[in-house]
Amino acid sequence: MHIVDRRLNPGGKSLANRQRFIRRARSMIKKSVHEASGGRSIKDGDTGGELVLPAQGVREPSFRRSASGGVRDYLLPGNKEYVVGDEIPRPDGGGGGGGSDASQDGGGEDEFRFALSRDEFVDLFLDDLELPDLAKRRVVNAEAVTYERAGYSVSGNPTNLALLRTVRNSLSRRIALHRPKPEELAALQAEIEALAPDDTERRLRLEEELARKQRRTMLIPYIDPLDVRYKRFDAQPKPVAQAVMFCLMDVSGSMTEHMKDLAKRFYILLYIFLKRRYKNVDLVFIRHTHTASEVDEDTFFNSPETGGTVVSTALDEMQKVIEDRYDPSSWNIYAAQASDGDNTASDNERTADLLVKHILPSCQYYAYLEVGRDIEHFPPGFIRRDSDLWQTYEAVVKSGAPLAMRKVGHRRDIYPVFRDLFARKTGSEAATA
Secondary structure (H helix, E strand, O other), rough: OOOOOOOOOOOOOOHHOOOOOHHOOHHHHHHHHHHHHHHOOOOOOOOOOEEEHHHHHHHOOOOOOOOOOOOOOOOOOOOOOOOOOOOOOOOOOOOOOOOOOOOOOOOOOEEEEEEEEEHHHHHHHHHOEEHHHHHHEEEEEEEEEEEEEEEEEOOOOOOHOOOOHHHHHHHOOOOOOOOHHHHHHHHHHHHOOOOOOOHHHHHHHHHHHHHHHHHHHHHHOHHHHHHHOOEEHHHHEOOEEEEEEEEEEEEOOOOHHHHHHHHHHHHHHHHHHHHOOOOOEEEEEEOOOOOEEEEHHHHHHHHOOOOOOOHHHHHHHHHHHHHHEEEOOOOOEEEEEEEEOOOOHHHHHHHHHHHHHHHHOOOOOEEEEEEOOOOOOOOOOOOOOOOOHEEEEEEEHHHOOEEOOOEEEHHHHHHHHHHHHHHHHOOHHHHOO
């Protein structure tokens, strides 16, 4: 079997060479893709664009002589100054050419810039990831019925009458049965009236012909029930192709910019992932201290807030938004919550109750990301205690609720954690799930 790639080449580029380069430099490109996503907004996280790669890693492999050992012979053009055995001095000054961008100590190389399309960017970003089994089952079962045209029917609702098809059937039947046209009857009537009074024989013959045609007109109606056709619509089950992603975040004073950056990177990954699976994805941003409110993305990440931490207020706001705008029977609901783990002790029980009874039953997937500081030093032998919110959610998970929990303290941990949450399962793992 031969496979021929007939995709059109981009302007001035070879598609085959481009794909070959992506395969060869895949690890470096994926690393640059993950780094480039951190400075984008969530909705722009899956756009393509230029990536910067180290030039050293993208050079073509080549053979060269070893710098030491071996016998090397040179063939040089004739000259008037040197003979065999003379040493040639090194030229003064730097050499020409713009291949390297040297630093002060003489080292360094140019960076290599490579442009990725949106599809290439997303494919590299989401390589080997899949929705969890819970979500896949819900996607299969959550179907909406759409009605599609399926030809014509001889019976149906008068509002679905196919007028043009009915008239065409009527015309075909009248032509086949030779039904007299109104013009023919009018012409016979005019001819009879134009006859001379003494032309009795011709008058009788024409009147007989006119009566026969009028009788035939009565026997062959203009529109017959056999001609009538109705537009037919068949109900087609269609998976719900829309989703909403809730971003919940603690914005109290204990949440540093580093923690918010970690949360943003996780939200970007989840949004890009959902856009790959659903046609429409809405974003809802809910931030909270001791109170919660729905805000836009810029306010969500950048507006400073002060106050205590009451997590249940964010869950109350999320439940309210779901009831007002996102019916779970029509929307696939995903939620990601980011926090440093702080919560008012008296609020933990209410938070767990809201999750189990109201939030999780409505969601396809709920992930809790506990973000920490980049560098935390503890004395030798110190065992860090889990946060109050982590312990609360851990008890919810042990009860069997579909809640995913992970801890992240550095940017490099975001993508591994995301891959861990959404990794495509093997056949054996899927069978035991």
